[in-house]
Amino acid sequence: MQEKIIFKKEIPKLVKELTKEYILYAPKNVKGNIEYKRVNDGKDIELEFLNSKVPPKEIVFPRMETMFTYTRNGKNIEIQKSKKVEDKNIIFGIRPCDAHSFVLLEQFFNFGEFKDDLFLNKRKNTILMGIGCNTPRNTCFCTSLEGHPFKKDDMDIFMVDLDDRYVVTPISDTGKEIIKRLSWLVDAKEEDLEKAIELSKKAESMISTTLEIQDSYDFLDSEFSDPIWKEISETCMGCGSCSFLCPTCTCFDVIDEEDQYNNRGRRMRIWDTCQFCLYSLHTSGHNPRDSSIERCRNRILHKFSYYPTNYNLIGCVGCGRCIQLCPVNNDLRVILRKLNEIQKKEEKTIVA
């Protein structure tokens, strides 16, 4: 299908049209933080953003979610399942790394015989209308993780920012359908497409971090008790910033809240993280991840070892949020480089 052009001044028109049928989430500047929020007016969208602080996973995997409610009548308990949400969502402006995170989230919530309907239903009803990154951040490293600042495969509609206009490429069938309905879009010219390719190359060259992820995988596969983990975790304070605001972290805690006075209650799930003290605490009182050493190690293992082993995908998209937000500047890039260095040394000794 032919690429189209949408001018930035036409964004309010686009929003008006899309919101007739969809709930539109777009980057918004909320008290200085960029977040994907529900938008009804195109003027509210922050188009000059790099990436959001809170990842868009929140739209399909909210911070808290009611799984069901119940009422109690003596010994009888009646369960009311959460209503199936049939809202159709569009995430406008999602970045390629975050779009890829949705693929990773799906691996977890759709694993084997265990289907998480709450997530999958929302995911099924969510369309990704993303924009390539003309200016990746210094902390970005998607290209080391099979990603690219202009990767479009994980989206339904992909756009490239050409200053005053976007080149719009429909990717999936749903995307093609939507673009077809927006009959007022004009066709992209050859020069627009050329410029888009140019920008893609430029963006790729701007990413300065390269990491040998295979080395990290090999290290993690064998060096569970290496003393490096102590060094890496020494300054970690054990807050959940890195994982709460990670687009690929999926852990949640299930809690029951009972309102005894009204004989009712609800079962909720809320975000959880392997950095917390309750995370792997057993009922016996034993905690196999008792200190920051095990907790820091688990986060790295999960992303760079368990994900590749279980799903054949790397569990990190290289968005750099954890790097920007870690209060003690425990930089993921530095951690991975340390691991890789040890791995390289070991490989050398084996060859020698």
Added chain:
Amino acid sequence: MVDIKNENQKIEEKMRNVARDLLKEKKVDLIIGYSEGTLPLASAPVFIRDEQEVDKLVWNNSCYVNLAKYLIPNIRENINGELVDLKVGIISKGCVARSIIHLLVEHQINKENIIIIGINCNGILNRRRIEKEIGAHEITETELSGDHLIVKGNKFEKKFKFNDYMNELCKHCEIRAPPISDSLKDNIVGECQEVDSLEDPFEDIVDFEKKSADEKWAFMNEVLKDCTRCYACREACPLCYCNLCFVDQNLPTWFGKTSEISDILIFHMVRGLHLAGRCVECGACSSVCPMGIDLSLINRKINKVVKDRFDFVSGLSLEKLSPMMTYKMNDKQEFMLEEN
């Protein structure tokens, strides 16, 4: 004109010399300090065991982490099959030293194991405020020039007046170096200061106090609603050292854990109350909040109440117990009946 960069270099040089000597003379096993961060407006806490590595220590105005946090639980190492408490030298601006003093008052650490390496702090930058003002752009470089901070990024350059962009708490801080007392003089090396009386008019919370109850409620709702409950504030707080925080009590559950505003509010309010007469106003909680929430307001309000009622300021003396640790027959108690 003040030259912040020059000030920082002097602080850094003195601090390194003291740290080097301590390690050389084997007076400490370990130095906890700050090292260069990998991002602008960041610093990374660092543990140094070798005098050759002392030059890793830096002082810049982004050393916002309160290093006293690392003293609990005691830092131990396995030496010849035995777990031994290490002797720790800790780079201490005024508020870090005050935390240590308060931790000593609460019997959480051993005085014999701590050497306070005092520095004369010249203020911490409010990085969240700067980031918010830069908005959606990325800060790639910062530079101090005279009394200004120059922030650079792709296609922009902005100048911030250092004194205006310090943490609110730093702006009125009177205890920039460790407060010295007779009982602590063997534990402090480097800079220190004597603190007799404090003039803190609590001007920063005047606006808040003027609000009506409804307005306060609306204001706190607005401030706290972005909280993701990652608990970075708690983890960064040197005085939040409970083995199991009230909010993590789950047998049975004491407090709601959702991100509904009522649960968020109650977490921050109860944490605030637990810090009554204990908070040393280091501002670490606000600096580490990923959402940029200014939590110090709650603690400032409570500290004002403690100051007015009990004439107590935390972390100044080893001898004086904090109001929540003690009881006097003539403690004011009219608030039990009525509070205006």
